[in-house]
Amino acid sequence: MDFSDPALDKLLDEGRATLDQGKRTAIYAQAEQRIVELAPWVFLHWRPQAEATRSNIGGYVRLPGALGNKSLGGLRYVYRE
Numbered sequence: 001m002d003f004s005d006p007a008l009d010k011l012l013d014e015g016r017a018t019l020d021q022g023k024r025t026a027i028y029a030q031a032e033q034r035i036v037e038l039a040p041w042v043f044l045h046w047r048p049q050a051e052a053t054r055s056n057i058g059g060y061v062r063l064p065g066a067l068g069n070k071s072l073g074g075l076r077y078v079y080r081e
Contacts, residue, residue: 008034056081 011031059077
């Protein structure tokens, strides 16, 4: 990969060289912020579980919404028809 950022590289080097946990946490927080600033993409939504359905599966209910990706009850009430 051909990515390089001197400011980020400096922060990562400082983080690796710092033994003080409080200072290290602050340095890595700055590094995370720099990564966000440099990112060529933006995550608009994150969900912890993907979902798929089949025509012979019943009991799976999706909640309505703008993104349409929320389910109600999980897999507890799912059954094969």
